[in-house]
Amino acid sequence: MDDNLSTKVKSWLGVAAIPIILWTCVPLLFILAESLKSTTALGDPTQNTFGNFWPKDISWANYQLIFTGGAKDLFLPALWHSVVVCLASTVISVVLAMFCAYAISRLDFPGKKVILTTALAVSFFPVIAMVTPIFNLWRQIGLFDTIPGLIIPYLALTLPLSIWILSAFFQQIPWEMEQAAQVDGATHWQAFVKVVAPLAAPGVFTTAIIAFFTAWNDFVFSLNLTAQNARTVPAALAFFTGASQFTQPTGAICAAAVVVTIPVVILVLVFQKRIVAGLTSGAVKG
Amino acid sequence: MSSIELKNLVKKYGDGFPAVNDVSLDIADGEFMILVGPSGCGKSTLLRMIVGLEDITSGDLLIGDKRVNDLAPRDRHLAMVFQNYALYPHLTVFDNIAFPLRLSKGKHTEEEIKAKVHDAAGMLELEEHLDRKPANLSGGQRQRVAMGRAIVRDADAFLFDEPLSNLDAKLRGQMRTEIARMQRRLGVTTVYVTHDQTEAMTLGDRVAVLKKGILQQCASPRELYDQPVNLFVAGFIGSPPMNFLPARVEGSTLKLPFADVPVTGELAQRVSGLEVVIAGLRPEYIKDATLGDQPQGAATFSAVVDQTEWLGNEQYAYIPFETDPSVHAQLEELERDLDGEGMRTQMIVNLDARSRVLEGDDTPLFFSPADMHVFDPNTGENLTRDEAKANQIAQDSEEQRKAALKRAKAREVRQAQDASKAS
Ligand SMILES: Nc1ncnc2c1ncn2[C@@H]1O[C@H](COP(=O)(O)OP(=O)(O)O)[C@@H](O)[C@H]1O
Numbered sequence A: 001m002d003d004n005l006s007t008k009v010k011s012w013l014g015v016a017a018i019p020i021i022l023w024t025c026v027p028l029l030f031i032l033a034e035s036l037k038s039t040t041a042l043g044d045p046t047q048n049t050f051g052n053f054w055p056k057d058i059s060w061a062n063y064q065l066i067f068t069g070g071a072k073d074l075f076l077p078a079l080w081h082s083v084v085v086c087l088a089s090t091v092i093s094v095v096l097a098m099f100c101a102y103a104i105s106r107l108d109f110p111g112k113k114v115i116l117t118t119a120l121a122v123s124f125f126p127v128i129a130m131v132t133p134i135f136n137l138w139r140q141i142g143l144f145d146t147i148p149g150l151i152i153p154y155l156a157l158t159l160p161l162s163i164w165i166l167s168a169f170f171q172q173i174p175w176e177m178e179q180a181a182q183v184d185g186a187t188h189w190q191a192f193v194k195v196v197a198p199l200a201a202p203g204v205f206t207t208a209i210i211a212f213f214t215a216w217n218d219f220v221f222s223l224n225l226t227a228q229n230a231r232t233v234p235a236a237l238a239f240f241t242g243a244s245q246f247t248q249p250t251g252a253i254c255a256a257a258v259v260v261t262i263p264v265v266i267l268v269l270v271f272q273k274r275i276v277a278g279l280t281s282g283a284v285k286g
Numbered sequence B: 001m002s003s004i005e006l007k008n009l010v011k012k013y014g015d016g017f018p019a020v021n022d023v024s025l026d027i028a029d030g031e032f033m034i035l036v037g038p039s040g041c042g043k044s045t046l047l048r049m050i051v052g053l054e055d056i057t058s059g060d061l062l063i064g065d066k067r068v069n070d071l072a073p074r075d076r077h078l079a080m081v082f083q084n085y086a087l088y089p090h091l092t093v094f095d096n097i098a099f100p101l102r103l104s105k106g107k108h109t110e111e112e113i114k115a116k117v118h119d120a121a122g123m124l125e126l127e128e129h130l131d132r133k134p135a136n137l138s139g140g141q142r143q144r145v146a147m148g149r150a151i152v153r154d155a156d157a158f159l160f161d162e163p164l165s166n167l168d169a170k171l172r173g174q175m176r177t178e179i180a181r182m183q184r185r186l187g188v189t190t191v192y193v194t195h196d197q198t199e200a201m202t203l204g205d206r207v208a209v210l211k212k213g214i215l216q217q218c219a220s221p222r223e224l225y226d227q228p229v230n231l232f233v234a235g236f237i238g239s240p241p242m243n244f245l246p247a248r249v250e251g252s253t254l255k256l257p258f259a260d261v262p263v264t265g266e267l268a269q270r271v272s273g274l275e276v277v278i279a280g281l282r283p284e285y286i287k288d289a290t291l292g293d294q295p296q297g298a299a300t301f302s303a304v305v306d307q308t309e310w311l312g313n314e315q316y317a318y319i320p321f322e323t324d325p326s327v328h329a330q331l332e333e334l335e336r337d338l339d340g341e342g343m344r345t346q347m348i349v350n351l352d353a354r355s356r357v358l359e360g361d362d363t364p365l366f367f368s369p370a371d372m373h374v375f376d377p378n379t380g381e382n383l384t385r386d387e388a389k390a391n392q393i394a395q396d397s398e399e400q401r402k403a404a405l406k407r408a409k410a411r412e413v414r415q416a417q418d419a420s421k422a423s
């Protein structure tokens, strides 16, 4: 699609992109820089270059602190909880959303509109308003501070999103493709698995990544619905303390933030190609 | 291989509109049946009902004497080629063709699948493309992959939905002969949907003409051309189309815009109650009188030629005529049914290429009244249809079909023998 843009327009777009890239990158770089500063450097601008930005001597103390030092007991379980909770809610939400979106895009059933509107409404619902009732309920039925107790509210966040994205993707897949499979001797299920699902793969990856990030970045639910058995990293960061009572835990928090950003970056890099749609081209006449 | 029988099939979509209305057809084992009609007449719907992608509202569908109304598509053992091919874009050509074989689990070993796919690919000249993805193929190649997917498994029948409509004219002609040859060679019952005259006339053993979901006539191409049952079929079959002229009935004479034609016998009786009828003259029935060979009893007339088109092997002349207000509405509606642009008020004459007719000339022409069709303007019924002749044509074409199948089988056997001798 870039082909019909002239070189001039392209270079202008490139120039325009620079401030945006700076705008998004500088805070990230700043966190990275902070995480590499020693405790003294954090409080002493003379030990840093670029006007207090980058430390002259890179220190790994903050990383040691969260992985092996005093913050280890807080950070490592939280990291583990984050991974488990987010993977579980991503998988569950993508699988459920796949079936739901498929039904929505293929079948004409009463209540189809209602499902879609409800999904949309739920995703607009302010999270903070849900927390208190869920907190009370969870305490009564014993889900407070458990992994499922966190997965369930995350599904409420990720499912509507997933359903919307996936039904858009399914609608793009020509129905004839599936009918051809059925005529070729496939059951509904086989047609879905062998034809529809592979064609929807870019959509599924996109959905999975978005669902994963939504859960990965959540703060409110984790902060309020867990104590220590299921607390995820974003909430755990709030409970970091400095090396002594009187130092700010800035360095440790930044180091932890860098660590939790890494999976996000890796995911995006790995699945960048898969996310790009366009797999269906060539299915029909061209 | 099976026969397919349609008994009073009806399809009503959600809005209650009958897209297919009470269609009954008997498709013999190994027969090539064409469904033809203007767009929106329900051809695709009918085909999709046969294959099982559309529910049957009422009526019975029998494949090989077994009622299959409630069977899922996969249990009907039919192969279908879709209009836009519906290839699986994520699979290679090989995997596309192998797809139906792999679905019938345990039936074929991987070697068998390989052999069958290579067989089909060889027949369709796809050998060198087997590892490519459909997106990288040309239209004609995609079309062939779709056919390969259909022929690779031994389906009971082939169904085609306008398979050539996305190809350019040259390729279309080529693929048409290929399909015809393949069908004869495999001897598989085939139902083929098209809106293209040439495909209908050249491919089909029999052609079923549909109009607004209603079956008009199902007969051999020759019978459709010579003995159409009504105005619609007469106007639909033939290119350039049949000329429809208003004719006033005066005693035992039909007064056409250009000539008076005496009618006798049965026809005279049939037209006696009518004031006006519609006369149908195919463009090639009208001939240039200056070239001679005029038979006894020919109706001669002269008319001013408005325009001529010389094509080398033939020549068209256009002759304007006055319409009669009493049949105006009828002809107007016919044109609409036929997807035409509007009522034709020009007669098209297909003249011999030798003819030296000039535009603006008053040209002497003649036609044989026996060739003329006469239609009842109210019902559209063909009053000149000769049942005995029609039956004769039907019998002849049925015999021809059987002979062709036998020939194809014999050739197959011979080739197999040659192959086994060679190895
Ligand atoms: N899914 C559908 N819902 C409602 N009406 C339909 C549907 N599919 C086709 N039709 C109608 O049925 C009629 C026949 O359609 P179709 O069989 O596709 O025609 P053809 O293939 O002869 O062009 C048309 O009038 C069309 O509008």
Ligand SMILES: [Mg+2]
Pocket (backbone or CB within 6 Å): B043, B044, B045
């Ligand atoms: Mg159609």
